[in-house]
Amino acid sequence: MRSLLLAAALFLPLSALAEVKVINPWVPEAPPNAQALAAFMVLENDGEQVVKVTNAWAPGFDTIELHRSVEENGMHKMIKQDALIIPAKGKLELKPGGYHVMLIGVHNPPKAGDVIPLRLDFEGLPSQTVEVPVKKRAEMMKQTGPMHGH
Numbered sequence: 001m002r003s004l005l006l007a008a009a010l011f012l013p014l015s016a017l018a019e020v021k022v023i024n025p026w027v028p029e030a031p032p033n034a035q036a037l038a039a040f041m042v043l044e045n046d047g048e049q050v051v052k053v054t055n056a057w058a059p060g061f062d063t064i065e066l067h068r069s070v071e072e073n074g075m076h077k078m079i080k081q082d083a084l085i086i087p088a089k090g091k092l093e094l095k096p097g098g099y100h101v102m103l104i105g106v107h108n109p110p111k112a113g114d115v116i117p118l119r120l121d122f123e124g125l126p127s128q129t130v131e132v133p134v135k136k137r138a139e140m141m142k143q144t145g146p147m148h149g150h
């Protein structure tokens, strides 16, 4: 029995063992004149190796960038990231005031209840398309406690 299991494991390429789970994705509903929206989620990496999100795409936007919000000298800034890095056997939290996926150039402002299909591209792993629900910001803040501005 033991040798059978070992044989099966040997047939799996290493990359097939890495798995990224996208947990609780959401986009806060924005005013109708918003030029950009942010998407938040938790990215969980079950694999033994670091996983990088290198790109993202969704229909209905001009461009999508990977961002990090930081506060420097009391000023909020967003810094474009080349990749979002999910530690091996760990997770990366995308949340207001931190990392996020920036949806820029909104064609039709989505409303609470809408769903945005967001494709995440990973280095060395197949892309994943995630259904991201649009939610009222106040509703999410009730669930997860106070959050600071994006």
Ligand SMILES: [Cu+2]
Pocket: 038, 067, 068, 078, 100, 101, 102
């Ligand atoms: Cu941003």
